[in-house]
Amino acid sequence: MKKLFFVLFSLIINVDTFAAFESTYEPLQSEKILFINGNILDGEGNELLDTDLLIADGKIIAIGKGISVDDKDVKIIDARNKWITPGIIDIHSHMGVYPAPSVRTSSDGNEATSPVTAEVWAEHSMWVQDPQYALALKGGITTFHVLPGSANLIGGRGVTVKNLQRNTIQSMKYPDAKHSLKMACGENPKRVYGNRGQAPSTRMGNFAGYRKAWIEAENYLNKLEAYDAKSDEEKMVESPPKRDLRLDTLSDVLKDEILVHIHCYRAEEMALMIDVAKEFNYKITAFHHGVEAYKIADLLADNGICGALWADWWGFKHEAYDMVQANIAIVDQARGGKGCAIVHSDDERGIQRLNQEAAKARAAGNRAGYDISKARAMNWITSNPAKAAGIYDETGSLVAGKNADVVLWSGDPFSVYSLAEQVFIDGALAFDRNTGFGPVSDFDVGIVDPREDRVND
């Protein structure tokens, strides 16, 4: 009887810790569609010419030559001379937290009031009516990950979002996707806090800051686990440790429930960050920006860490000075192709053409002597970012059983002249260039001419 009581008691506790801000996402009405005779880059490194793709009930059903469907309701899309790819995924976006127009009152990406703000969540800053989501959709973006900015050593939680604009953040959140933890190396945190005469003001100050935070997180986790290990009787008389939002996030990282994404440019800092992760026994999922990732490409490959990189940005800071255009290719090809390279945008214009950025990175790699196929380079903007967001089992490549996140391109997606003609999210049409079908944010409505929408593409 007593035991039963304790079970009930703990059930009550469970109810009490209801998961706030859970996804309420529901897909649009999906269709049964057979794309015929398309050229497919499947996100798994394969180029499949003149191939069919069948989607239904929001999922990919089959991919192959000569698929026949005995169903009058199936919609046929002739994809001859067109290209089909998985939905493009951007692992580094600030849409919503730095929306357009870029005004101070909506500039909500950096809680730059303390160097460790693990307690803040990007999704609590996101503006759902940001007009930038729809522009990204026209570039084939079906999923994106929104991160806090890089002012802080530990900036807070990032969130993965379906590019389906709705009136609440919960309804856009990718169901059951893990959060990320945004950390930042180098110039930004030490500049922001150093300028205020506060720690950190140096790179060594940065590292002390990370380690102090993780020591706190370890202590917190130890207390939580010690309490969990107590007998039910003991729990009756002892209250659990006081909840701490900041340490909740950090201890979730130590429990492997949050993915670590680190803004870090310099090779030696990335190598040091890997040691900090080993010291406190957590895993780094990806280094972002990593202008010098090529210098330690093997170390990244050996540790299973992705490089989420630009094709060619450089020079805005000293730590971004040693740019090589082959950066992405070198990271990708490290240890005989065991590297994980991602093309990211961190930019509201770049997110609209990640395919072109991948094209540049591939061309630069091949100029440097590699032989990287288009099919391989497609992974940089589909399956690899899906892995880094922890959603690869569901999306990021065209494989039977996965979500039907699909882009139909007017031509070779590595050409500047090719445009996304149709974009499907979970098997439902989200954008159609030919008919103009697609989302319009509230912001866009009647703001230039009251009778029209702002963007009438």
Added chain:
Amino acid sequence: MIRIIYCFVLCFISISAYSQTIVIKGGEIHTGLNEEPFVGDILIDGDTILEVSKMALKGDVIVDAANKIITPGVIAPDTQIGILEIGAISETRDGDSNMYSMGFSVYDAINPNSTLIPWNRSNGVTSAITLPDFNWDPLSGMASYFLLDGSLRVNGIADIALTGEIGAVSSGSRAESLILLKDLLEFASTLSEKDISSSEKISEAMEGFEVADLMELQPRDVVALYNLLNNNLPLIINVNRASDILKLIDIKKLYGLNLILMSAQEAELVKNEIAENNIPVIINPFDNIPDSFDELASNIRISASLEKVGIKVMFSESRTHNYHLIRQGAGNAVANGMTYTGAIMALTSNVAKSFNITDRGILKKGMKADIVVWEDDPLEPSTFPMKVFIDGNDMDLTTRSSRLTERYVDKRDLPNTYK
């Protein structure tokens, strides 16, 4: 003896440079004029194009350009190349003056050894216009033009244009900026050649003009104002909102300004007025983001729609380090409706014409030989130049970036001692 050898080598180089002609053979030539491309040869003698022809030409050195595409060198219209090395390090930036406004020239600050020069050159940019920082004054400093040949004695044209900015301000009103602009121009319109002949004369000329005091004008600022109205100096105004553009057009008409609109994200709404008044526009072809409430009409088809009404379009890129990406931008403009020929003109001749650069930007007889031979379609961002000529010189395409690549493609972990 050493001196003799030195002289011998030097003389030999200079003699050969003048005696040897170069023929770029069999490429698809895009002249930068509004005409169809054709397959042909280009003959270069010294720094000049001697002939461009569909017929075979003869020369001493042959550059095989079969199946390649040839364009004039890209001219970048609003960069900070040469006066900016690293954005976040103010000591490496020379775009701002505390002393001068309109009379501030960036020409003497240009660093021919900047890493931005070989980088942009290796990507097809052969010359650039460099602008001082914008500081929300309706009129600020002067832009200069120079060749990306890396010559320590900068080859260029100092003070090729004046700059300014009109639009949203966080405190005060745009109306104030427009009044200030008109007051400055009104003062400028009173100036005669005699008024600017000496500092004393300039001081006399400033008397009674409050705006001269208000703006703390220095003699060189007054000279710049004189040149703006009397020497047809192009005036680049950074502006976005459609209503502001219309005000500027009125002011242009009133004072006969040689106005160039920059950014101009709402230009499409007033494109007919812009076209009627023959105003060139510098536009970022990537930019379809309503970054501010001045840019709400921003969209991806602006380049095409301005071209259609006959406006001379030029392309800009927000990141000066990678200014060469204007050709990727040009590709995007074509993907969204602009003509291919128009996009090439936007990268070359439209810039030369808008800034009165009469001897570059076009591949034709008598022009300076700034020429790029591209491996493939230059508007594809994955295409790189095979050859870049500036003033007829076959430029080395090595960059700091290409050197770093060589150090790390393999043997990454070697100590630097052995690299």
